[in-house]
Amino acid sequence: MSVILTATQKEVIRKIIYAVETGGQVYGNVRYDDFTEAYANSSIEHAITIGGGAWYATEAQRLLKLIRTKNPTVFKKLDTAGIGIDLDTKNWATYKVQKESDKAKCIQKIIGSATGIKCQDLLIDEQMQAYVDEVSALGVTDIQALLMCANFRHQGGLSAVKRILAKTQKPYTLNNVYKACQSDTGNQVGAYKLRQKMVYESLKKYITDKGNNTNMIAKAINAVINIALAEVGYLEKATNANLDDKTANAGSNNYTKYWRDIYPAYQGQPWCACFVTWVFVVAFGKVMAQKLLKHYPYVYCPTMADLFTLNANPKVGDIVIFKHNGVFTHTGIVIKVSGDQFWTVEGNTSGGSTIIANGGGVCKKTYFNSNLPGTKFITPDYSKIQEIKSDCNDTPNISTSSILKIGSNGSAVKTLQKNLNTLIKSKLTVDGEFGTATYNAVIKFQTKYKLTVDGIVGENTQKKINALLKKKNNSTATTTHSTKNVVGEVTANELNVRSWYGIDSSTGKKYPTIVSYPKLKKTNRVSILATYKVNGETWYKIAINNAATKNKDVIGFVCGKCADGTYVKIV
Numbered sequence: 001m002s003v004i005l006t007a008t009q010k011e012v013i014r015k016i017i018y019a020v021e022t023g024g025q026v027y028g029n030v031r032y033d034d035f036t037e038a039y040a041n042s043s044i045e046h047a048i049t050i051g052g053g054a055w056y057a058t059e060a061q062r063l064l065k066l067i068r069t070k071n072p073t074v075f076k077k078l079d080t081a082g083i084g085i086d087l088d089t090k091n092w093a094t095y096k097v098q099k100e101s102d103k104a105k106c107i108q109k110i111i112g113s114a115t116g117i118k119c120q121d122l123l124i125d126e127q128m129q130a131y132v133d134e135v136s137a138l139g140v141t142d143i144q145a146l147l148m149c150a151n152f153r154h155q156g157g158l159s160a161v162k163r164i165l166a167k168t169q170k171p172y173t174l175n176n177v178y179k180a181c182q183s184d185t186g187n188q189v190g191a192y193k194l195r196q197k198m199v200y201e202s203l204k205k206y207i208t209d210k211g212n213n214t215n216m217i218a219k220a221i222n223a224v225i226n227i228a229l230a231e232v233g234y235l236e237k238a239t240n241a242n243l244d245d246k247t248a249n250a251g252s253n254n255y256t257k258y259w260r261d262i263y264p265a266y267q268g269q270p271w272c273a274c275f276v277t278w279v280f281v282v283a284f285g286k287v288m289a290q291k292l293l294k295h296y297p298y299v300y301c302p303t304m305a306d307l308f309t310l311n312a313n314p315k316v317g318d319i320v321i322f323k324h325n326g327v328f329t330h331t332g333i334v335i336k337v338s339g340d341q342f343w344t345v346e347g348n349t350s351g352g353s354t355i356i357a358n359g360g361g362v363c364k365k366t367y368f369n370s371n372l373p374g375t376k377f378i379t380p381d382y383s384k385i386q387e388i389k390s391d392c393n394d395t396p397n398i399s400t401s402s403i404l405k406i407g408s409n410g411s412a413v414k415t416l417q418k419n420l421n422t423l424i425k426s427k428l429t430v431d432g433e434f435g436t437a438t439y440n441a442v443i444k445f446q447t448k449y450k451l452t453v454d455g456i457v458g459e460n461t462q463k464k465i466n467a468l469l470k471k472k473n474n475s476t477a478t479t480t481h482s483t484k485n486v487v488g489e490v491t492a493n494e495l496n497v498r499s500w501y502g503i504d505s506s507t508g509k510k511y512p513t514i515v516s517y518p519k520l521k522k523t524n525r526v527s528i529l530a531t532y533k534v535n536g537e538t539w540y541k542i543a544i545n546n547a548a549t550k551n552k553d554v555i556g557f558v559c560g561k562c563a564d565g566t567y568v569k570i571v
Helices: 007-021 058-070 071-078 085-091 100-110 116-135 143-156 158-166 173-183 191-204 214-230 257-264 272-284 284-292 301-307 410-424 438-446 458-475
Strands: 321-323 325-338 339-348 359-368 376-378 484-488 527-535 537-545 553-562 569-570
Touching: 007 116, 007 143, 007 158, 058 071, 058 085, 058 100, 058 116, 058 173, 071 116, 085 537, 100 116, 100 359, 116 158, 143 158, 143 173, 143 191, 158 173, 158 272, 158 339, 173 191, 214 325, 214 339, 257 272, 272 325, 272 339, 272 410, 301 321, 301 325, 301 376, 410 458, 438 458, 458 537, 527 553, 553 569
Parallel strands: none
Antiparallel strands: 321 325, 321 376, 325 339, 339 359, 484 527, 484 569, 527 537, 537 553
């Protein structure tokens, strides 16, 4: 069975390759819009090299075609120099353009876009998995050694890997492979001693049981996902023979290794739920699987629906129970979620796009939740996990709306871009696309304020942004008077009372949070305690006599005058 890279392993080797190719050999650093002319690195490089993964010649063509396929609208918008035509008509094995040419600059814009970045990550992940599969076939099983060899493969081809393994002392460990490469004289591997040292040290640091993650729930979910993914392609058998072989003795009689291992007496029965049970047993053992699934074995979808709270929306690690023709009839494991779309691994199904409850194999599938009325999701209590039996226990790439990084898009990215323009004068285009320019601005911000420099806007970076915005609002607001004898009259039909003035630093929204007391109405009188000018708007700090507070004055803030008109006039 091939080694299935976990999300953490993919991320680590991706950051390593990007670092040694474009990041100045600093782990995690990357220039997604990197461009190298033909012959710049070597007299044998007859074409351009582009992107974070240093894709050369026809690989560069493949990357650009992938971007065009994934988002033709963005590609067309950015292609101002006829790159699309070149992709279809030119020989990219010898494709040459000067770095300062319009074509080169156009290519850089395309590969540095949010879509371009996503495609680069996708392509490098695919390549690393393919390289690991090749190296695994040569007898390497240690994950650190596999990834070291994947680096050799990316740099010098399979021949370089074979050359180094031939002089590596067994067992094939990271230390032994690294020692062997130190004596290598090959131009594409041995000549780059500093590169190999950086790769070696990064693998030692980041691919360890201690360093992969500290979140047991995340580890548990990732174990489930990777065990399930490793089974994709398994076909049910005609008889009890060849149960462990993925494709041999294929038939339609529901004989599987899953029933054999879980409940042999049920061999020959539909097995979608059995597959889910099997995955959980492999990951956590029989006793814990029973606790997580609340019974053992899980064989009947309606039973699971009765035992668990049913959720309308999926999360990574959930068990999906498909409703078909009014009945819970099929099940699988949710491995990825993006908006309305979710991905699964299911047993006893087929590759068709619809719910197939007796299809005969293990398949990876995708659906849109809005197209599946009645389908529900249940969440096992992964907090019970104390031990993971499998090796597939690294942190999964579970996206969260609170984290912004390369490839993110939407209103949250627009707010981030505006805030970076305000705080460090980044001059970013506020387009909601987290591309290379936004990434570089985040790096600059994190460096300036001595945060972890990773180009990711997580909790600590966002907290710093919020604190700086609040401080800036306080320092730039001008108090025009502070007498308590000034009275204002509400001129708007209704007026919200806010918790602060200017921008709500906790959310980044233009107007602060509305406090809990009622809206003011037209002709209401308020005592004005202070007046502020913020970003061209007038804000009043007011005192309100409120019965809900037993007639004690409560303090709030209202927008008195802005571009939309006057809301409060002084009387």
